[in-house]
C-alpha cells in the first residue's frame with residue numbers, strides 16, 4: 311500500500327481545513343482537547359467531521375480515532391473486551407498494517423497523520439481530496455486537480471527528479487492558472503509549533519494540572 315506523506319508544514323496547512331475556534335474570552339482557556347486534556351485557547355483547535363470533540367494536533371486526532379475501543383489501524387469501533395492489542399485490530403489486514411507500519415517501521419506512528427489520512431479517504435473521500443490538495447504532500451503532484459494519481463490522490467512523483475512539482479506539463483499549466491488554489495493556505499505559521507511550547511502557555515500565570523497519558527506513544531501500543 312502506498313501511504314501519503316505529510317511534512318510538518320503540510321500537515322499544518324492541510325489541517326487548517328478543520329480549524330475551529332470555540333467562542334470564549336481572549337486569554338482564557340476555552341475548552342480542552344478531547345484526547346490529552348490540554349486547554350484550547352483563542353487560536354482554536356481541530357474539529358474533524360465524524361469525530362466528536364476538539365483536538366489540539368495530529369497525535370491527538372489519531373488518538374481520538376484509533377484508541378480505546380477502536381481498531382488501532384482503521385478506527386472501526388470494536389465491541390469485544392480488550393485483552394491485548396490483537397483484540398483492537400479488526401481484520402488480518404489491519405493487524406498486518408499495524409505491526410508493519412506502527413510497531414515496525416514507524417511510518418504510521420501516532421501523530422504521523424498516515425492513519426488519519428487513510429481513515430479520511432475511506433470515510434470522507436471529498437474531504438480527503440480537499441485536504442490532500444491543500445496540504446503540501448511530499449512526493450505528490452502539486453496540482454490540486456491532478457487526475458493522474460491513484461485512489462483520489464495526486465500522481466506520485468517518486469520516479470521523477472527531486473524538486474519536481476508536477477507530474478506533467480498539463481498539471482503545471484492547470485495549477486499555475488488557478489492562483490486561488492496556489493496561495494499559501496497557512497496564514498498563521500505559529501500554529502505549526504507544538505502548542506505546549508507556545509509563549510502564551512509559558513506566560514499563563516496559573517498552574518494547570520497536566521494530564522498525561524495519550525501523549526505517550528508506548529501507552530497507546532498496548
Ligand SMILES: [Zn+2]
Nearest residue numbers: 343346366370
Ligand atoms: Zn491534545
Ligand SMILES: [Zn+2]
Nearest residue numbers: 381384400404
Ligand atoms: Zn481495522
Ligand SMILES: [Zn+2]
Nearest residue numbers: 451456477481
Ligand atoms: Zn499531476
